[in-house]
Amino acid sequence: MTVVDNGVNVQALLEAREALKGAPEAAQFTWRATSKWEKGVHSTATVQKFFGLGQEQTHKKESVFSADHPEVFAAEDNGITPIEYLLVGLASCLTAGVASVAQNRGIQVRSIESTVEGAHDIRGILGADSDVRNGFNDVKVTFNINADASKEEIEALVAQSQKRSAVYDALTNPTNVTVEVA
Amino acid sequence: MANSWRRERWDSLRLLTPNWLSRLPGLDYDGPDPDGYMTSGEVASLVSRFARVIDAPVRSQTSVLSVRPAGDGYHVATSQGDLQCRSLVIASGACNIATTPSFRTAVPASLTQLTPLDYRGPSELPEGGVLVVGASATGVQLAAEVQRSGRPVVLSVGEHVRLPRLHRDRDVLWWMDASGVWDQRWDEIDDLNRARRLPSPQLIGSPDRSTLDLNTLTGLGVELVGRLAAVRDGVALFSGGLRNVCSLADLKMKRLLAGFDSWAGLSPSKDFEPTAVPASTRLKLDLHGGEISTIVWATGFRPDYSWLDVPVVDEKGRLRHEGGVAGAPGLYALGLPMLRRRRSSFINGIEDDARAVVDHLAKELTDR
Known part of the structure; x- marks a missing residue:
């Protein structure tokens, strides 16, 4: 039998799951981003530090993200729009999930590609119609997966990855958000 | 007897299992509709009938108020007086609350x-x-x-x-x-x-x-x-x-x-x-x-163990047990989901589970 290797260390994840069952306090993570206004609707966000396993943690390197709006919004387009970052987060979270679940189920994956589309009626954010919401009306993800598995097994991978996805949950369920001025 | 089936079910409720599968040890379904499903009233009658078939010394109209370890066994306070026992099987179900x-x-x-x-x-x-x-x-x-x-x-x-x-x-x-x-x-x-x-x-x-x-x-x-x-x-x-x-x-x-x-x-x-x-x-x-x-x-x-004064309930309110053998000497459970097998949730599952649990209980009593 060939060894399935999607590059996911499932053993470590399963061990972590067992260890954290008895240590819920170590499972409390805080993810952080800091943001700085540049000019107009352009800002720069950086991400490096987070908290977890009972202590401060840090990514290997700092990541910097520019957010702006496109020229059709009369902006300079120095980066993608903030709401597009949600699509980036959803796609990468579900993709990681598919690879991990496949590894756990002994399925070799060769490629995972997806397209994420968010339907957005911008009359909401423009205040043009108070019945229109600000956020997405619908989000659609289409996966194209090449793996040693039947169509049904692949559908099950995608379903299970949604079931365990942090970003999918954050988008489909309400979350308490507090915004204050320091 | 069978109080929850008499008082805690909605009027139209019927069992999910067909009659022929809702058998108890020594009491197979012998009615006219093996493929049908019992109403809760019929389940209550089945339980009462089973008590007669096995001639069990049932104490009806008796609520257990508390159970605590005492001596070589357990002290059971009930609405009809106290009992002392060496072993105890909890079969109060998983759906009390x-x-x-x-x-x-x-x-x-x-x-x-x-x-x-x-x-x-x-x-x-x-x-x-x-x-x-x-x-x-x-x-x-x-x-x-x-x-x-x-x-x-x-x-x-x-x-x-x-x-x-x-x-x-x-x-x-x-x-x-x-x-x-x-x-x-x-x-x-x-x-x-x-x-x-x-x-x-x-x-x-x-x-x-x-x-x-x-x-x-x-x-x-x-x-x-x-x-x-x-x-x-x-x-x-x-x-x-x-x-x-x-x-x-x-x-x-x-x-x-x-x-x-x-x-x-x-x-x-x-x-x-x-x-x-x-x-x-x-x-x-x-x-x-x-x-x-x-x-x-x-x-x-969820089950209600508020009356159980024995430290065998986990932080989520579930009984700690291994296939019906709870984590205290002489204490057992029956009739919980997946207690020993997938069929444990159903009336049909009690026969094998009870046999295994009672075997352990009897051996433990002899060894003690």
């Missing part, structure tokens, strides 16, 4: 709120719309009954287990029994915790042996929405993830039925109808708006 989400308290006071333990029938509900929260056996059954009474139902659906009533003209529980699925043991299961917490399947025991899944409910006019995630400012907020919980349930059902077919040496059955999920489901429902007058919380049950 209806669990409801904490945001239940945020529901406007103008609404009527019920749990399945309070609910008797749709005619007792106020006029107006009904939000049924939960789509396991209880939720789907109550949603159908209430919708048929003329009260429009919104059904909030989280993860669930879909099953057809019949597969290839046989009761789906016949397949569970015959194929060996029900015989899967607690110590051979990957994720025992998950297996023990598995929601009851979307089934109903009706005389016409019909399937009661989400498609049936949609056909009746029930509106499906996602899992109820919160009530904020009097507004119920539902998850936008209904499609995926339906996909998961469809895929799992398909795998289970394919397993039955392959066990029977049959080629896979024709494709079943996938769950029809509306293109977009409501994410918000204003509970002040007048559309909904009642909420039925079909959000599960």
Whole structure:
């Protein structure tokens, strides 16, 4: 039998799951981003530090993200729009999930590609119609997966990855958000 | 005797298992309708009849108030005086208390709120719309009954287990029994915790042996929405993830039925109808708006061990036990989900479980 290797260390994840069952306090993570206004609707966000396993943690390197709006919004387009970052987060979270679940189920994956589309009626954010919401009306993800598995097994991978996805949950369920001025 | 079957069931309730499967040791079904499903009154009679068949010294009209370790055994305080015993089998069930989400308290006071333990029938509900929260056996059954009474139902659906009533003209529980699925043991299961917490399947025991899944409910006019995630400012907020919980349930059902077919040496059955999920489901429902007058919380049950003064209950309120052997000498459990086998949840599961537990109990008494 060939060894399935999607590059996911499932053993470590399963061990972590067992260890954290008895240590819920170590499972409390805080993810952080800091943001700085540049000019107009352009800002720069950086991400490096987070908290977890009972202590401060840090990514290997700092990541910097520019957010702006496109020229059709009369902006300079120095980066993608903030709401597009949600699509980036959803796609990468579900993709990681598919690879991990496949590894756990002994399925070799060769490629995972997806397209994420968010339907957005911008009359909401423009205040043009108070019945229109600000956020997405619908989000659609289409996966194209090449793996040693039947169509049904692949559908099950995608379903299970949604079931365990942090970003999918954050988008489909309400979350308490507090915004204050320091 | 059989108090919960007499007092804690809604009027129309019938067992999920067919009569021929609802047998007790030494008491096979001998009535005229082996493929039918008992009403709760019939279950109560079955239990009373069984007590006579085995000639057990039953103390009826007796509530256990507390159990605590004492000497070489346990002290049992009851409403009819105290008892002392060396061994004790807890068979008080897994569904003593209806669990409801904490945001239940945020529901406007103008609404009527019920749990399945309070609910008797749709005619007792106020006029107006009904939000049924939960789509396991209880939720789907109550949603159908209430919708048929003329009260429009919104059904909030989280993860669930879909099953057809019949597969290839046989009761789906016949397949569970015959194929060996029900015989899967607690110590051979990957994720025992998950297996023990598995929601009851979307089934109903009706005389016409019909399937009661989400498609049936949609056909009746029930509106499906996602899992109820919160009530904020009097507004119920539902998850936008209904499609995926339906996909998961469809895929799992398909795998289970394919397993039955392959066990029977049959080629896979024709494709079943996938769950029809509306293109977009409501994410918000204003509970002040007048559309909904009642909420039925079909959000599960938990056991009540408040009377048990022995440290064998875990932080989630569940009894710690290994296949019915609890973590205190002489203390045992029967009749809990997946206690020793998948069939443990059903009346039918008691025979093998009781034999194993009583063997251990008898040996332990001799060794002590």
